Amino acid sequence: MDAASGACQRIPAFASGRKTSSRLTALPMTRTASITRILWSAQAGRTRSGPINLRALSSAPQKTSPERLHSWTLTLERGVGKAYGAEAELQATGAFRAEVFPDLPIATTWQNLAKALSSGLRASPTADRELPFTQYTTQRGALKVITTAANLRSQYDIECRLVAAAGDGVETAGGQRADVILCVSGSHPVRTLPLVSRFLSSSLDTLRVAQRLQQRGYIPPTTQLWVVANPNTDRSAALLEAKAAEGATAVLTQPPLDWPAYLSWLSDAERRDLLSPAPPPSPKLSSPPQPTSDRTHASPPGLEGSATRSAGRNDSGDGGVVGGMRGLRLLVGHPMLSSTANLSFWIALSGCGSAPAAQALLAEATRAELKGREAAAQFFADYNRRLAQQVLARGGLGGLHIMAITKASKRMVLGMLGDGSLPPSAS
Secondary structure, rough: OOOOHHHHHHHHHHOOOOOOOOOOOOOOOOOOOOOHHHHHHHHOOOOOEEOHHHHHHHOOOOOOOOOOOOOOEEEEEOOHHOOOOOOHHHHHHOOEEEEEEEEOOOOOHOOOOOOOOHHHHHOOOOOOOOOHHOOOOOOOOEEEEEEOOOOOOOHHHHHHHHHHHHHOOHHHHHOOOOOOEEEEEEOOOOHHHOHHHOOOOHHHHHHHHHHHHHHHOOOOOOEEEEEEEEEOOOOOOOHHHHHHHOOOOOOEEOOOOHHHHHHHHHHHHHHOEEEEOOOOOOHHHHHOOOOOOOOOHHOOOOEEEEEEEEOOOOOOOOOOEEEEEEOOOEEEEEEEOHHHHHHHHHHHOOOOOHHHHHHHHHHHHHHHHHHHHHHHHHHHHHHHHHHHHHHHHHHOOEHHHHHHHHHHOOOOOHHHHHHHOOOOOOO
């Protein structure tokens, strides 16, 4: 049984006043005794069995964590499953304020789904099991960010994962509690079917569920709620505005491989007054990159003259109040490209394969690889630095989310941290 099921097993005990189990491996409960029933039957902190103080019944002390990001932040995408622990050298730099653990579906395409289902039928029952996400740990002092993808989950299943990630039982069982829940809709291929998404939960539903759990005391009220956005395909920031209204405090984006689309999305987010920028601690990259005569290395269309941030926005990094509410911290994804295959992966994941900017980038990368390994390595090293420069020069963000999934990508991150082209988190 997974950690989420164990977490749900402990919830009904709150209603009856019975002492809860201290392990995440309790016997599974029936769905008729779900968290949802407990939540919606509670009235002003009471259940059918009488008044219950959920905090008092907690077997572990409440853990405090910052409610918002207040300064420039570098975050790191962590590997899970067999890839868990591959970022140890990056973690050791101390440059990352938060580490993000993904919640991956069984597959993201129909072809891979068929393969996964087929291999699952042939899998040995004695095959190695992955470490449960409750046991994932971060570098000391870094925020632990656990992703919760709606995918095909019911609200019951979402509730179970949230409690398993951020509830008291995590620490009681010797794990590390999540400081942040990253709420995403997910990329299961079934969600791409016509009309199906109308009947499935979304990131907005996950945000609402998380807030109900906070209000009832199942997860700490200090648990941050983050969301994602894809500037390559989102034609406006309307969805981000809806997420902000549901309690989101930060947003991680897909890499801006379609640069003009990113600029348009960011301008709309600023027009809606959604963001609270935090400039990086080092002024090294505060000016736009110098133009070059080589079209390959020239700034993407729309970058010129875009370094000026939106008027009236507080850029001091103190999370100023705007319109009665604090804006979201924008953490822009950086893919740390290492090869044409790696670039193709990110273009497909970001859904911008038909965008002229992405197609031009892929063509340039292909030509570079035809010139040999050294030329290709130099091309991607230059691109990674240039992308960081361009994003910083445009402004409006509060940090970068580093997604280095290959060994070469990880080496590039270390190099950019070393030469200062990748500003670390502000101390």
